[in-house]
Amino acid sequence: MAPLTIEEMRRRIDSEPGFLEELAERLRGPEKADAALAIATAAEAHAHKLAACGPLMAALVAALGSDDAAVVEVASVAVERIVEIDPVAAPQRAAGAGALPALLGAAARSRSGGDESTLAVALQALCHITQGQCSPLAARLAAAPGAQRLLVDCLTSGRGGPAESAAVLIQNICNVDAAHARRLASEPGALPALVAALRWPSLPAAGAAASALSRMPAVSEDDAVGRAIARRIGAEADALPALASLLRLRGAEGTPAALNAASVVAGLAVVDEGHAQRVAREPGLLASLLALLRGRDHGAALNAAAALLRIAGTGAAGAVAAADGAIDALAAAALGGTDAGACAKHALTTIASDPQEARRIAQSPGAVGALTAALGSDFAGWASYTLSCAVRAGGAEAGGRVLAARGALESIAAALRAPGEAGLSAQLLADAIAESGPGPARLLANSDVVPALAAALRSADGTVMEGSVRVLMSIAKADTAVAARIVVEEDGVAEGLAAAIEGPCHNAAMNAACLLIYASCGSDAVARRLARTPALMDAAARAACAAPVAVCINLHSALTLMAEAGAAAEVAAVLSRCLGEAGADGERRSLIARQLLLNPPLSLPAEAVAVLARSADTAAALEARAAALEALARAAAGEARARPATCAACGRFAGGGVSLGTCAGCAGGLAGRVAYCGGDCQRAARPAHRPYCQAVAAARSAGLVPPQHCP
Numbered sequence: 001m002a003p004l005t006i007e008e009m010r011r012r013i014d015s016e017p018g019f020l021e022e023l024a025e026r027l028r029g030p031e032k033a034d035a036a037l038a039i040a041t042a043a044e045a046h047a048h049k050l051a052a053c054g055p056l057m058a059a060l061v062a063a064l065g066s067d068d069a070a071v072v073e074v075a076s077v078a079v080e081r082i083v084e085i086d087p088v089a090a091p092q093r094a095a096g097a098g099a100l101p102a103l104l105g106a107a108a109r110s111r112s113g114g115d116e117s118t119l120a121v122a123l124q125a126l127c128h129i130t131q132g133q134c135s136p137l138a139a140r141l142a143a144a145p146g147a148q149r150l151l152v153d154c155l156t157s158g159r160g161g162p163a164e165s166a167a168v169l170i171q172n173i174c175n176v177d178a179a180h181a182r183r184l185a186s187e188p189g190a191l192p193a194l195v196a197a198l199r200w201p202s203l204p205a206a207g208a209a210a211s212a213l214s215r216m217p218a219v220s221e222d223d224a225v226g227r228a229i230a231r232r233i234g235a236e237a238d239a240l241p242a243l244a245s246l247l248r249l250r251g252a253e254g255t256p257a258a259l260n261a262a263s264v265v266a267g268l269a270v271v272d273e274g275h276a277q278r279v280a281r282e283p284g285l286l287a288s289l290l291a292l293l294r295g296r297d298h299g300a301a302l303n304a305a306a307a308l309l310r311i312a313g314t315g316a317a318g319a320v321a322a323a324d325g326a327i328d329a330l331a332a333a334a335l336g337g338t339d340a341g342a343c344a345k346h347a348l349t350t351i352a353s354d355p356q357e358a359r360r361i362a363q364s365p366g367a368v369g370a371l372t373a374a375l376g377s378d379f380a381g382w383a384s385y386t387l388s389c390a391v392r393a394g395g396a397e398a399g400g401r402v403l404a405a406r407g408a409l410e411s412i413a414a415a416l417r418a419p420g421e422a423g424l425s426a427q428l429l430a431d432a433i434a435e436s437g438p439g440p441a442r443l444l445a446n447s448d449v450v451p452a453l454a455a456a457l458r459s460a461d462g463t464v465m466e467g468s469v470r471v472l473m474s475i476a477k478a479d480t481a482v483a484a485r486i487v488v489e490e491d492g493v494a495e496g497l498a499a500a501i502e503g504p505c506h507n508a509a510m511n512a513a514c515l516l517i518y519a520s521c522g523s524d525a526v527a528r529r530l531a532r533t534p535a536l537m538d539a540a541a542r543a544a545c546a547a548p549v550a551v552c553i554n555l556h557s558a559l560t561l562m563a564e565a566g567a568a569a570e571v572a573a574v575l576s577r578c579l580g581e582a583g584a585d586g587e588r589r590s591l592i593a594r595q596l597l598l599n600p601p602l603s604l605p606a607e608a609v610a611v612l613a614r615s616a617d618t619a620a621a622l623e624a625r626a627a628a629l630e631a632l633a634r635a636a637a638g639e640a641r642a643r644p645a646t647c648a649a650c651g652r653f654a655g656g657g658v659s660l661g662t663c664a665g666c667a668g669g670l671a672g673r674v675a676y677c678g679g680d681c682q683r684a685a686r687p688a689h690r691p692y693c694q695a696v697a698a699a700r701s702a703g704l705v706p707p708q709h710c711p
Contacts, residue, residue: 009038020053027059036074043081051090057097064102073118080125091129120161130172138172155193164205171208174215181215198242207257217267247288262303273315280319305343321357328366352389362394375411384425388432396437409447416452427467434474441478457496466508473511476518484522498539513554520561531567541574545589579616640672649681669696
């Protein structure tokens with residue numbers, strides 16, 4: 001082949017598709033340097049075509065093993081340009097042609113010979129081939145003998161391009177998976193060199209070092225190997241100051257570096273409480289994390305939120321809470337709908353769980369407003385819980401601040417009606433506000449919160465019902481007049497308290513009994529009204545004679561207050577119903593009821609109590625007899641309906657031209673439907689049927705038989 005100039009080769013690459021095979025031959029001959037340079041200059045326009053030519057790529061890789069340093073350098077440049085410009089297909093094709101070991105060998109020889117230029121280009125080509133998350137080509141590079149040692153040595157040298165490329169290659173290997181990252185961390189000198197690289201003026205290199213370091217520490221508290229690596233990183237003298245410096249960076253190159261620095265900080269903080277506190281004390285570090293959290297880059301905000309969560313959750317919640325603007329920033333992020341929201345929520349919950357730090361949430365108008373606004377959103381459960389912690393820590397001032405937020409009372413009332421965790425968390429918040437002081441409790445009492453709690457009293461979920469009673473009792477403690485109004489006037493409360501008093505939950509029964517005491521203390525008139533509430537009084541009397549001791553004592557007090565207020569007759573009446581109950585429980589109730597009737601304030605004579613007991617026995621017997629008769633009546637009616645329809649006089653069945661008509665006078669009676677096939681049969685049967693028919697009519701007049709006629 002006749003020699004060609006570089007310009008001629010370049011022109012033929014542009015114009016002759018078949019020239020690439022000839023160019024591959026020239027790469028193996030004396031023109032290999034010029035051919036490689038022509039390929040490098042043509043790569044910008046033809047990278048995909050060049051990479052797709054297998055013979056050319058094989059020849060180019062073979063040139064990397066040349067003894068001529070000039071040939072190796074231009075061949076490295078050519079490979080680097082192709083894989084940079086065609087990052088999708090070219091890296092795999094280059095690797096398939098053997099570029100990884102060839103470039104690695106070229107880099108090792110160049111470093112030994114002091115050829116910085118070729119070393120830099122070879123490493124840069126390797127960077128482009130192995131880039132990406134979980135790259136199998138990066139894994140192949142890491143497995144090559146001596147590869148990691150070479151990269152660490154280049155990084156340690158700190159000299160310009162080779163060191164910067166080594167940082168990126170180490171990042172690419174660490175991006176494969178945690179195992180690769182940790183094997184690299186065990187390479188002697190790797191961690192100190194990476195920490196030193198955090199201070200380099202080249203932001204991509206510093207960011208790559210931070211990215212590599214972020215893959216090495218612990219990802220969870222039980223990751224002992226990761227925590228050991230994090231300890232080694234933290235032990236480097238300049239690690240935290242360098243990370244704090246990176247966290248302040250912004251822009252196209254600065255933000256990725258800050259993002260990775262935040263991830264390293266999270267790994268250091270999770271080691272133990274001491275590390276978390278060291279991280280929190282580093283000047284400017286928390287402020288920079290909060291700035292990232294507020295920023296527009298979602299990835300950086302996510303890593304910042306994760307770091308703040310690790311710092312707060314591992315023992316430095318106070319430091320995070322005390323940082324300027326931290327509470328507001330976390331609340332805004334938690335409710336912002338971004339990926340950082342979950343970590344920010346957990347961080348704020350961690351702060352709220354510490355009573356001393358929860359007070360800071362209550363003192364932050366921005367956080368209180370945001371959390372209160374969230375009560376009507378999908379975050380209602382979390383917002384309610386966080387606010388409840390803040391109010392319990394901050395007292396009446398905090399409770400008042402929550403209620404002063406626009407729409408707070410309406411939002412709390414709506415949240416109380418929500419199912420599941422949202423409703424239960426709203427109960428925690430309402431209870432915290434009610435217990436914070438009389439003022440907030442009265443505001444709750446005069447809002448839609450009480451009707452919502454009354455509705456919850458009727459819930460089939462025992463936890464919901466118990467929580468509702470607890471909140472109502474907390475509200476009632478603020479003022480006996482409030483308690484009286486809630487129990488006497490609020491629809492459904494008295495019936496709900498009756499169910500709670502006799503329900504299986506001890507705490508609910510205790511709180512319901514206490515609420516009854518508070519209400520009875522309101523005034524004599526209120527106590528008398530309570531005594532005339534049948535369902536509540538029946539439940540209170542039965543429980544006062546049979547419930548656990550603590551509940552009994554409270555109910556005795558409530559009944560005593562009612563009797564002393566002028567409702568002694570009503571109290572005596574409900575207690576007398578407990579005198580005639582049968583069974584072991586009935587005997588116990590009878591004994592306690594007898595003592596209550598004999599003792600002050602009722603102080604009935606023994607003779608009167610004996611009369612009441614006999615009356616109760618008689619009433620109990622009558623009730624049992626009536627219940628048996630009602631059961632018999634229901635069974636008889638069912639039996640009658642199950643029988644075939646026939647004429648009551650002649651016995652003919654319906655059908656085949658026979659039509660049966662029902663006797664209207666006794667419809668609904670025990671005998672069921674009495675029917676006749678015609679007027680003659682009905683008249684013939686009338687003398688015998690009349691007494692039964694008249695008895696049913698009388699029972700209907702007394703309300704014992706439904707008025708409607710059977711069909």
